[in-house]
Amino acid sequence: MSKVVLQAAGLKKSFASPNGPLAVLRAVDLVVHAGESVSIRGSSGSGKTTLLQLLGGLETPEAGEVFINHAVQGLVTPRKLLGHGVGFVFQNYQLMPELTALENVVLAAKIIGQSRVEAKARELLQLVGLGDRLRHLPSQLSGGECQRVAIARALINEPAVILADEPTGNLDETTGKEVMKLLLDVVAQRQTALVLVTHSREFAEKAGRRLVLAGGVLSPA
Secondary structure, eight states, rough: OOOOEEEEEEEEEEETTTTTTEEEEEEEEEEETTTTTEEOOTTTTSSSSHHHHHHHHHHHHHSEEEEETTTTEEEOOOOTTTTTSEEETTTOOOOOTTTTTTHHHHHHHHHTTOOOOHHHHHHHHHHHTTOOOOOOGGGGGOHHHHHHHHHHHHHHHSSSEEEEESSSHHHHHHHHHHHHHHHHHHHHTTTTTTEEOOSSSHHHTTSEEEEEEEEEEEEEE
């Protein structure tokens, strides 16, 4: 079996409400192997985005642990090496509006101290079909093109796993299908693991393993 690139155990998270703490995640466990694609479905407010943020080190769990594989140091907590072992693809792209497509991808590498990555960024943008859009600002790109830039940006640091949060949520049906196919094809080609949060049953079923988050518990679909 391929190596473990993401491991979460006993994750708990709750938020304040007028009636007291509202438990969103209750002892969530997850193991993802290299090259594996995993989809997570759930109703609105079920905690899908919160789970991804915990997995990627953007939030801290009240209980439990998360480990992400790092090529040099093995399994480490994502907050220790944020940006090295994990790549994010967000629903609303999260691109810097004043930067070109190429600059947005390069920036993700510079943030973690990498330099001389422009050639690599060009190759990734070519890979996602934007070789002729390198100098375009996000405002000059369609939604589908912006999400392609985001995918290239997520790959620039060669992450062990990509966390995708409703990556087609802002796209029309046809463009959403194109972007989803691209995302699945690219991660399979590069043997990068994928954890995909989506409300779409159709897209969820394209993943190798399918899970559902309900009542704060993650279980097989």
